[in-house]
Amino acid sequence: MNSTATTEIPYGTGSPYHYVPTLWVCATLLVLFSLTGILHLIQAIWTRRWWLIPTVVVCAIGEVIGWSGRLWSSQNSTLRTPFLMQISSTIIAPSFVSAALFVTLGYLVNRLGPQYSRLGPKLYAIIFCSVDVVSLVIQAIGGGMASSADNLDGAENGAHVMLGGIVLQLVAITFYVVFAAEFVTRFYKDWPIRHVSQSDEGKAVTSASGKYDKPVRLVMIGIIFSSVFLYIRAIYRTIELSNGWNGRIISTQTYFNVLDGVAILLAMLVLNIFHPGHLLNRIDSVQLSPTVSLSA
Structure with missing residues (x-):
């Protein structure tokens, strides 16, 4: 069976992929996801940013399972x-x-200045991670429906539920990117949304953004590129699932390998290079000027 051809096969018979996954592609991505996951684990321990273990490291484990x-x-x-x-x-x-x-953006806002952010530092983790959890639950429910279905209609219903979770994730990433872009712009232009006192959120920040120039730019490069790859993957998955189990998109291996596998791998590798733990530690090491007042 051709690895890129679209061949309609009744649900529950033949290959559910509509193709045979290519051995070398699966093996290569399995090895690369294992390596980036191990590196992320080492980096999380080295920088003592423990929240990276139940996030990026768990993602690597999931991808290793998937590609296995x-x-x-x-x-x-x-x-x-x-x-x-x-x-x-x-x-x-x-x-x-x-x-x-x-979580990374929340830490960044807390350190550089809540006055430049539309949301408070803690709200980024609370709101967006909550949406992420809801998205996960929806996708898990849909996956359970699809896996237990004994006919195509039942599998399609499960796919539609999974699609709802993916769309929710896409919306969350969109709002996240908008808030992050606004925060960085306001920080560098010194356009605060509100005035805060020195004790607000436990940490205030000088408007002398030059002190943070390099690490902040590197963190944002990592956030931007990872978000782009996640966005590409979410759009692909949205189109794939809306097309159905027998659709041309889900039946074409190259789309999945590039727009899902490679996209997520690049998102993780970007965070290996522009590691949030290392860069946030560098930002934390900057001494704030006691002469700068942020009171109203």
């Missing part, structure tokens, strides 16, 4: 267990990277 399932399927694409293993893991895992980005 696809590697298994490359040997027998008709097996149901590895198919369900990979479809559930690769849909859910990227949500944990999103959570890491949400």
Whole structure:
């Protein structure tokens, strides 16, 4: 069966992929996700940013499980267990990277100045991570419906529920990017939304943004590129699931390999390079000027 061809196969018979996953692609991505996950674990421990373990590291574990399932399927694409293993893991895992980005922006706002942010520092984690959890639950429910279905209609219903979770995730990332862009712009232009006292949120910040120039720019580069890759993946998944289990998008292996596998891998590698733990530690090491007053 051609790896990129679209071939309609009745649900529950033949290959649920509509193709045979390519062995070398599955093996390569499995190894790369393992390596980036190990590196993220080492970096999280080294920088003592423990919240990176239940976020980015867990994402790597999920992707390893997913690509292990696809590697298994490359040997027998008709097996149901590895198919369900990979479809559930690769849909859910990227949500944990999103959570890491949400928490990173909250830390950044807390350190650089809540007065430049539309939301308070803690609200980024509370609001966006809560939406992420809801998205995960919706996707898990949809995955359960699809996996337990014994006919195409039941599987399609499960796909539609999963689609709702993906769309919710897409909306959350969109608002997150807008808030992050506004915060960075206001910080560098010194356009506060409100005035705060020195004790507000436990940390106030000088408007002399030059002190933070390099680490802040590097953190934002990491956030921007990771968000772009997550966005590409979410758009692809939205189109894929809305197209149905027998649609051309889900039946074309190249789309999945590039727009899901490679996209999430790049999002994680970007965070290896522009590591939020290391860069936030550098920002924390900057001594604030006691002569700058932020009171109203």
